[in-house]
Amino acid sequence: MRKTICSLILLLALAACAGPAAPPDNFHRVEPADSGLRFARPALPGVLEIDRLATDGTLAERAVTFAARDGGPLSHYKYDYWSEAPALMLQDRLSVALTRAGAADRVVTPDLRVLSDWMLRGKLRRFEQLAASSRAAVDIQLAIVSSRDGSLVLLQDYSAEVATESERVESLPAAMDKALTDIFARFLADLGRARGNAPVAR
Numbered sequence: 162m163r164k165t166i167c168s169l170i171l172l173l174a175l176a177a178c179a180g181p182a183a184p185p186d187n188f189h190r191v192e193p194a195d196s197g198l199r200f201a202r203p204a205l206p207g208v209l210e211i212d213r214l215a216t217d218g219t220l221a222e223r224a225v226t227f228a229a230r231d232g233g234p235l236s237h238y239k240y241d242y243w244s245e246a247p248a249l250m251l252q253d254r255l256s257v258a259l260t261r262a263g264a265a266d267r268v269v270t271p272d273l274r275v276l277s278d279w280m281l282r283g284k285l286r287r288f289e290q291l292a293a294s295s296r297a298a299v300d301i302q303l304a305i306v307s308s309r310d311g312s313l314v315l316l317q318d319y320s321a322e323v324a325t326e327s328e329r330v331e332s333l334p335a336a337m338d339k340a341l342t343d344i345f346a347r348f349l350a351d352l353g354r355a356r357g358n359a360p361v362a363r
Contacts, residue, residue, distance in 0.1 A: 196346035198360035207278030209265035227290040297336035
């Protein structure tokens with residue numbers, strides 16, 4: 162009897178030490194909507210290469226970044242991640258947006274090892290949740306450079322803050338979609354102005 166009681170106590174102690182199971186990891190993606198802007202003819206004739214955006218610090222990681230209060234320090238969620246590192250994810254989404262708009266004859270990424278006529282470079286400065294004010298914040302610098310002579314066609318900073326439905330991280334991707342849709346539309350319009358070839362809504 163004494164052995165049975167000791168065994169039960171040991172099992173209960175081990176169960177208490179184990180604690181509750183950790184929640185499962187969640188992976189989020191962004192899918193900006195089609196801006197609907199189209200170029201009648203390519204603003205950048207030839208091949209446009211979309212480079213991976215440069216990043217610093219927390220944005221180089223896949224964990225979702227948030228600020229508990231506006232202007233406060235940044236933290237990572239423990240169990241919430243982007244499906245890809247933000248810089249890589251936005252490289253792909255920019256490629257899709259520029260292809261849809263007909264910005265160039267061909268839009269490629271560096272892994273294809275194709276000789277390009279133009280390069281899109283940029284830096285992702287903010288891609289975070291502002292939890293206290295229920296907003297999503299994005300800040301990107303984008304540039305178009307000639308591959309032939311290195312001349313600068315366009316250099317512009319873009320930022321957007323969009324309200325989320327709640328403070329919960331699950332509401333963040335939809336707000337990020339809206340922020341990026343707005344930024345990509347402004348970028349296409351700026352590219353059209355720089356090239357004297359404005360895109361039109363369709």
